[in-house]
Amino acid sequence: xxxxxxxxxxxxxxxxxxxxxxxxxxxxxxxxxxxxxxxxxxxxxxxxxxxxxxxxxxxxxxxxxxxxxxxxxxxxxxxxxxxxxxxxxxxxxxxxxxxxxxxxxxxxxxxxxxxxx
Amino acid sequence: xxxxxxxxxxxxxxxxxxxxxxxxxxxxxxxxxxxxxxxxxxxxxxxxxxxxxxxxxxxxxxxxxxxxxxxxxxxxxxxxxxxxxxxxxxxxxxxxxxxxxxxxxxxxxxxxxx
Numbered sequence: 289x290x291x292x293x294x295x296x297x298x299x300x301x302x303x304x305x306x307x308x309x310x311x312x313x314x315x316x317x318x319x320x321x322x323x324x325x326x327x328x329x330x331x332x333x334x335x336x337x338x339x340x341x342x343x344x345x346x347x348x349x350x351x352x353x354x355x356x357x358x359x360x361x362x363x364x365x366x367x368x369x370x371x372x373x374x375x376x377x378x379x380x381x382x383x384x385x386x387x388x389x390x391x392x393x394x395x396x397x398x399x400x401x402x403x404x405x
Numbered sequence: 406x407x408x409x410x411x412x413x414x415x416x417x418x419x420x421x422x423x424x425x426x427x428x429x430x431x432x433x434x435x436x437x438x439x440x441x442x443x444x445x446x447x448x449x450x451x452x453x454x455x456x457x458x459x460x461x462x463x464x465x466x467x468x469x470x471x472x473x474x475x476x477x478x479x480x481x482x483x484x485x486x487x488x489x490x491x492x493x494x495x496x497x498x499x500x501x502x503x504x505x506x507x508x509x510x511x512x513x514x515x516x517x518x519x
Contacts, residue, residue: 324510331409331495331510378448383461390461391438391499391508395448 290315292379294396301369302404309364309399311353311379320382321362322393323353327375335377338362349373374403407432409498409511417517423484426514430477430498436460437479438508439471442493451494454479455501483516491518 291314301307313319320339324332336347343355353364362379376398383392410429418424430437439451450463454473471481477498483490493515497508 329512331512332497334507334509337507383450389455389501391436391453391497391501391506392450392461392463393438393440393448393508394450395440397447 290319290381290383290394292381292394292396294377294379294399296399297397298400298402300402300404303371304368307364307366307369307373307401309377309379309401311362311364311396312360313362313379313381314360315381318357321353321355322380322382323347323351323362323364324378324380324395325349325375326378326398332378335364369401369403371403371405374401376400409496409509411494411496411511411514413514414512415515415517417519418486419519420486420488422486423482424486424516425480425482426494426496426516428479428481428496428498428511430479430496431509434498434500434509435477436499436501436506436508437473437477438497438499439479439481440495440497441465442495442513443491448495451481486518488518490516492516 293312322337323335336345338355378398379396380393412427436455438453442448453461457473468484473479493513495513496511499506499508
């Protein structure tokens with residue numbers, strides 16, 4: 289069965305520092321992978337997605353993620369964190385096979401990012 | 406373009422009651438999915454509708470049900486509420502092409518069961 293692991297529950301960084309949030313997935317084939325961000329009391333906003341092709345994916349707000357098949361990872365990175373990046377970040381994998389029509393996502397447990405000035 | 410809207414935003418119900426939550430997808434989107442978010446279980450998939458048909462269903466009891474209307478708006482219903490149903494219920498919409506399509510989430514409905 290598909291699954292997503294985010295090993296870090298809580299990360300604290302200083303403003304201006306670089307950031308890497310880890311995500312590992314379990315999936316039998318080439319996955320669809322996503323990163324979402326959730327601010328307190330809000331819904332989820334899509335940061336970026338990987339479908340195929342270039343393994344380095346650029347997203348909004350200066351985020352990028354790299355798909356590494358050999359490590360079953362899809363880590364999220366940002367070179368310089370801003371105080372407004374403080375939020376919870378979720379990694380997700382598309383649950384369906386590529387030939388199967390479903391939008392179902394399987395989410396990791398999330399990483400809460402705290403940013404110190 | 407208006408985003409996904411969910412009503413109501415907040416709801417307080419008593420154990421044993423039933424509740425209906427509403428979701429209006431982005432214009433042109435035909436797929437609506439529902440998720441339950443709790444501190445203990447995280448984000449869990451409830452069900453998915455496409456063109457008024459349930460396309461996929463999560464592992465929730467039959468007290469949780471949903472439907473989709475011809476204008477793609479969706480409702481979910483929870484009958485005989487339990488304390489454990491307290492959660493943020495999120496709705497997401499997409500064009501409905503299947504795995505990999507971008508989904509856009511609404512702000513959620515915060516349900517508190519007392």
